[in-house]
Amino acid sequence: CLTDGNGDVAWLRLDDVRTSFKPRQPEKIGVETQPSSLYHNVSFLCPDGTKQPIDSVDPCVWISHPWPLIVSRKSTSNSVSKLINFVSDSHEIYDLKTWEYLLRVLFNMSFQPIKMISPTPILDYLKQIPGFLFSSSLPKCKGSGDDRTISICVPNKATLDKCQLLSNVALVYSIEPGFSCIVSQDCLHNVSKGEADVTIISTEKLRKAYEKKNLKTVLYQSHYDYGSLRQVAAVVRKNSKIHNLQDLKGKTACFTDEDGVGWNSFLMALKRKSLIEDDCHGASTIKKFFSNVCIIDSKPGDVFPTCFPDDGVKPSGVLEINEALGLRCITEGGGDVAFINYNALGRYLQDNPDLNTTLDDYTSICVYEDSSSYGCHLSW
Structure with missing residues (x-):
C-alpha cells in the first residue's frame, strides 16, 4: 500500500520494515550500487513528530511486545531459574535425547533461544518494554458513541472466575463492546427479565429457553469427533x-x-x-x-x-x-x-x-x- 503510493503512512512491525525497505545488494563484489529512490523516500515517524532515516540503527518505536515469558511464584522463582539454566545447558548424548534435552525442546517450541534474566517482578519487567503498559492503559475506542457492556450470566463461582478472565483477555485484545460477569442460579430467568444479556447453557435447558423464556440461540458448540459427542x-x-x-x-x-x-x-x-x-x-x-x-x-x-x-x-x-x-x-x-x-x-x-x-x-x-x-x- 505504501510503496504503490496508495497510502501516506504504514503501521508495521520493525522486522518487516527491515526486510521491505533496505538498500539493494551489490550485483557484483566490489561494485557499489546506489540504494533505490524508494529507500530514500521513506522514514520512521516518531511519536514526538520527528523523523528518522529508515536505516537508523536504533529507530524510534511506538510500542513493543515482550517475548513469551516463564512465570513462577516468587517463592519458587530461584528454583525455577536454576532448573531452566540446567535444562538450557543439556545436550544430546550418543544420539539419545535425555529428558533434560526434551524439556529444553518443550520450552523452545518457537525455536528461539532462552535468554536468561535474573528473577524480576512482572510489572518491573513490562516497564522496560517501550510503550507496552501505556498502550494497555489507553481508554477503549468510542467508535459511534456506543459504550455498552454486555453482561454474561454464569451459574457458579468457578465459571465466574473463567468469565472474568475471559473479560480481561478481551480487553487486552480490544474486543468491543466489553462484557461483565454476574452469578445466578437461574440465568435463564435473568436473561428473560433483561437483568443479563446472555448466558451459556447445556442442551438440557434449550427447550426451556425457547418455549418458556422466549430466548434464542446466538452460538452453539459442536464436536466433529464422534467419540466426543x-x-x-x-x-x-x-x-x-x-x-x-x-x-x-x-x-x-x-x-x-x-x-x-x-x-x-x-x-x-x-x-x-x-x-x-x-x-x-x-x-x-x-x-x-x-x-x-x-x-x-x-x-x-x-x-x-x-x-x-x-x-x-x-x-x-x-x-x-x-x-x-x-x-x-x-x-x-x-x-x-x-x-x-x-x-x-x-x-x-x-x-x-x-x-x-x-x-x-x-x-x-x-x-x-x-x-x-x-x-x-x-x-x-
Missing part, C-alpha cells in the same frame, strides 16, 4: 433384567432435568415404538409410564422431587456433575434407569472408586434392538 442413553445395571423400553414400564426413573434432552429423547423413543399416544403431554406421560420419577436438578415447587433429598447432595449448574449424580441414582439411590450421557459413566466411576463397580456393570437400552454389546443411545 454427548450420547444420551437409558442406562441400567446389567443385572436389572431390563432389556427394552417396554421393560421400563412401572420402574423408577432418574432424569437430570425435566424437559431436558434425556427427557424428550425418551418421549420420542416411546412415540416411535407406539407406546404412547402421538399427542403426548410431557410430565403427565412420564408420570403414567413410571411408578416413580426423580429429577437431579429439581427445584422447590417443581412437579417431580429431587433424587437425593436426605443426604445433602446438591445438584450443580454443571451438566457433567448432574449426569454423574444420575448414574449414582441407579447405583445407590434406588433408581432403575438413568437418562444420561453414556460417556459420563467412566468419569463418575473413576471419581468414586469406593463403589466397587466398573463399566461392565452397566448397559444402555436399545430402541430397536433387544440388546447390544456396544450399548445404544437415544440421541446425540
